[in-house]
Amino acid sequence: MAVATDRYVDYRLSLSLVGTVVKYLAAAPLFPVLVAIYYGESVVPFVATSAVMVAVGLLLEQLSDDSDLGHREAFLLVSLSWLVIPILGTVPYLVAGNGVFTGPVAGPVNALFESMSGFTTTGSTVMGSISFDTHSRALLMWRQLSQWLGGMGILVLMVAILPELSVGGAQIMNEEAPGISIEKLTPRIQETARALWKIYVGLTVLAALVYFGLDAVGLGTNMGAYNAVAHALTTLPTGGFSPEGRSVEAFSPAIQWAFVPFMVVAGTNFALFWYALDGRVDKLTGNAEFRSYLAVMGLVTAALTALLFTGLGISGATPNVGTIPGNIEHSLRQATFQVAAIVTTTGYASMDFNSWHPVAQTVLLFAFFLGGSAGSAAGSIKIVRWVLVRKAMYRSLFTSVHPDAVEPVRVGDEAVAEETLRDVFVFIMIFLTLFVVSTVLLYVDSLFVDGIDLTGLQAMSVAIATLGNVGPGFGAVGPMNSFELFSAPAKLYMVFLMWIGRLEILSVLVILTPAYWRS
Amino acid sequence: MAVATDRYVDYRLSLSLVGTVVKYLAAAPLFPVLVAIYYGESVVPFVATSAVMVAVGLLLEQLSDDSDLGHREAFLLVSLSWLVIPILGTVPYLVAGNGVFTGPVAGPVNALFESMSGFTTTGSTVMGSISFDTHSRALLMWRQLSQWLGGMGILVLMVAILPELSVGGAQIMNEEAPGISIEKLTPRIQETARALWKIYVGLTVLAALVYFGLDAVGLGTNMGAYNAVAHALTTLPTGGFSPEGRSVEAFSPAIQWAFVPFMVVAGTNFALFWYALDGRVDKLTGNAEFRSYLAVMGLVTAALTALLFTGLGISGATPNVGTIPGNIEHSLRQATFQVAAIVTTTGYASMDFNSWHPVAQTVLLFAFFLGGSAGSAAGSIKIVRWVLVRKAMYRSLFTSVHPDAVEPVRVGDEAVAEETLRDVFVFIMIFLTLFVVSTVLLYVDSLFVDGIDLTGLQAMSVAIATLGNVGPGFGAVGPMNSFELFSAPAKLYMVFLMWIGRLEILSVLVILTPAYWRS
Numbered sequence A, B: 001m002a003v004a005t006d007r008y009v010d011y012r013l014s015l016s017l018v019g020t021v022v023k024y025l026a027a028a029p030l031f032p033v034l035v036a037i038y039y040g041e042s043v044v045p046f047v048a049t050s051a052v053m054v055a056v057g058l059l060l061e062q063l064s065d066d067s068d069l070g071h072r073e074a075f076l077l078v079s080l081s082w083l084v085i086p087i088l089g090t091v092p093y094l095v096a097g098n099g100v101f102t103g104p105v106a107g108p109v110n111a112l113f114e115s116m117s118g119f120t121t122t123g124s125t126v127m128g129s130i131s132f133d134t135h136s137r138a139l140l141m142w143r144q145l146s147q148w149l150g151g152m153g154i155l156v157l158m159v160a161i162l163p164e165l166s167v168g169g170a171q172i173m174n175e176e177a178p179g180i181s182i183e184k185l186t187p188r189i190q191e192t193a194r195a196l197w198k199i200y201v202g203l204t205v206l207a208a209l210v211y212f213g214l215d216a217v218g219l220g221t222n223m224g225a226y227n228a229v230a231h232a233l234t235t236l237p238t239g240g241f242s243p244e245g246r247s248v249e250a251f252s253p254a255i256q257w258a259f260v261p262f263m264v265v266a267g268t269n270f271a272l273f274w275y276a277l278d279g280r281v282d283k284l285t286g287n288a289e290f291r292s293y294l295a296v297m298g299l300v301t302a303a304l305t306a307l308l309f310t311g312l313g314i315s316g317a318t319p320n321v322g323t324i325p326g327n328i329e330h331s332l333r334q335a336t337f338q339v340a341a342i343v344t345t346t347g348y349a350s351m352d353f354n355s356w357h358p359v360a361q362t363v364l365l366f367a368f369f370l371g372g373s374a375g376s377a378a379g380s381i382k383i384v385r386w387v388l389v390r391k392a393m394y395r396s397l398f399t400s401v402h403p404d405a406v407e408p409v410r411v412g413d414e415a416v417a418e419e420t421l422r423d424v425f426v427f428i429m430i431f432l433t434l435f436v437v438s439t440v441l442l443y444v445d446s447l448f449v450d451g452i453d454l455t456g457l458q459a460m461s462v463a464i465a466t467l468g469n470v471g472p473g474f475g476a477v478g479p480m481n482s483f484e485l486f487s488a489p490a491k492l493y494m495v496f497l498m499w500i501g502r503l504e505i506l507s508v509l510v511i512l513t514p515a516y517w518r519s
């Protein structure tokens, strides 16, 4: 890794590479253009976006023609890309104009919230009532597409296709990819990036075919080609946006079940699929994080199923959940779906879990902090970090009895470096600190808003839903509700939380420290 | 530190030393005997307790006449003492008989809860309605005394007076004392123990005199000699028990203000007072933990004062808090008092904070996790650990930019060992894991109890109030309420939480691992 601490930060170089990234990303709006043509809708918002991206890209590229990407410039490239791209992603919402957002806040803030929520695969929305009556199919498809682009990582995609980024490619991918560090699958980082994107595309196509196929053979409802593609585009990136106002509740039980394995796959380390496709299936099945990931989902699902089946987890005051208590298929389906949706940080809903008793919501709230696997598109803390924490706990218990027998923590056959453990602990503590501070700030802000009346649990869910890139929370921000009523400062603060959450905090916090800018 | 890993655990030796401790502790019930004689109440419960302690002590002492206390035996001595003493401490409640507890659970479980809550300085109660009409003054004084004995540490006291414990004394005090490690003030550990207890006694006497004196000069109400002594006995150990059913709300504003500095002192590292008395005041005023402790209390107090003063932090539905919003003295007093009571984990209440809006309760709930200083009697996580976490965060930010510049974390002039940092992180993670698991278990259990109907926030408060040795929580376990309605298994589980919380988890968890018992 090239370390360049002996000179100033070359921010012009970083910005110029952001320009290159944006220039190539101008191809993305062509997909909603096709959708718009097919449905006879306006292509203007997307052509305009493409034009703006090309223009901004070319302008930024002028800032430097250097290409020696140092350590600190790579940080800046990643953080800035994830700010500039969501900002440019607002253009379709703004050009589509009135009616996109019904909330009280001016268009740009809502558009930025929706765009950042898209690219960061958060899935929180400020659209008050989502429907094809008020929104064009092309615009809603752009919303889905933004999650798909952000999921596997725009910079990973650029490393795959741009030779300019091959030098700092490994660090760029490390900063952008969730988890502790990216696994180099091939000697050349560019080919690793390509392999990951190929698997991602393949799984997305498979999901669309399965969703559509189930409907085609009569097991589904409402899942035409549009919905199949739209939902495949937000399943694999653990995104959770849906053009259906009632999310996955809009589909048949068979289709709801079909979402579960794809969400689980989306929360798995994609490198493991690469090995499995290469014949090394044991690299997947024997992986410590993968096993813990399945085990923890199984455990939480069992607890929630019991709560729903017995009726303890259903709020007495709610009439529309009558068929769940005592119905094992319903209880198991809702629990399995919702646990997969929350642990992987996808954030779909198969029912309005606002109708659950707070005991079930409390279980779910704690699950918000788990996160999927490293090397997936999942947000939040990630299972691999919890695995390391658990192993460090066992070691401490052992060494407090046998103080002379300090051994490294092992995952599989590998000894984990002490500094990796340290980084894991620090990450978790920064994450929890941000959660606590954000809960209080957003809760206080909400007191000034008519129409939002949060309990303590619900206020916590607002903070973790955005910081953990999960999407929905409880109460006013429930899965069938919207963040539209929050104040503009609160929305901008949540934009910050989604941004910092997607980049796993450190990449962003670092550029906010004086030490970063000092030589 | 004597390490004896080459032989079996000599549990008979540990038990025999528990016996010695218990034998000497038989002097403690003589204080409520004096109270009973003065008020013309029955002395039987306390004479019986003394007799049982002597008998059990002598019996246990027979188990071994060895005195070579090894590393693992010291663990066992500490953990077992803190189980045996609270069990013996139930005798006064049980002998005093019917009427002590009004809850539905049989006497022994309630008695054990109250006794463990006393000695661990938790202050949660299962007494439904506390009053001199139903409880003797002597019994309520025993309840206060149990907190005072547990505060500075029974084993620290025994190290101070028993030559048998001078060999393993340093380790024993480390296991028992809250915080990372005890500071050796003098070359001989026995003298350190004596110094700490002398300061503790002195401050207790001072508190009693101030409480009584304010009343005597006409600034108080209701604070006779009995109440002055009783509250001094639970202020310095950060205990929080009160013979008044309405806690410190029973006293005048002047007396409520007077509690604040004593709670703050009680949550301070007592070693710092030793230095200050020795003329080295800068050791107190310049101490990093002490400064952070004051700063964090100031910050939370400012936030709460603002919430109460503006009325945002007051629940609209509550009529009896009318004078607080807009009244700066009231707002500031309630905020200052409650923040000091919660951060130091004392748990007194100057008003029923159940009438606060959940936003103010959420702020307070987060403050439950702070804890006072190491080397005080405070529970929960402790400020010094948060100071180290903050410094480790800063270091990580710095080293992710300058990876070659890894420096040790410093507190004051001292470099902190990496293994100390590791232990701090592990402690916090075990603490939080226990919090999460306990919240869910106790919440689910509460669903089966008529008369307890917890929100998510309130359920969390049940777990942290007991695990963090704070005392009261929100809702059904609010400061003027009681834990009496919880099921017997839930109460026994909370007994476990108070026990493990007081000993800072590791000392207890360790003896539950197979590695501890294997040679």
Ligand SMILES: [K+]
Residues within 6 Å of the ligand: A121, A122, A123, A238, A239, A240, A345, A346, A347, A469, A470, A471
């Ligand atoms: K999501």
Ligand SMILES: [K+]
Residues within 6 Å of the ligand: B121, B122, B123, B238, B239, B240, B345, B346, B347, B469, B470, B471
């Ligand atoms: K307490």
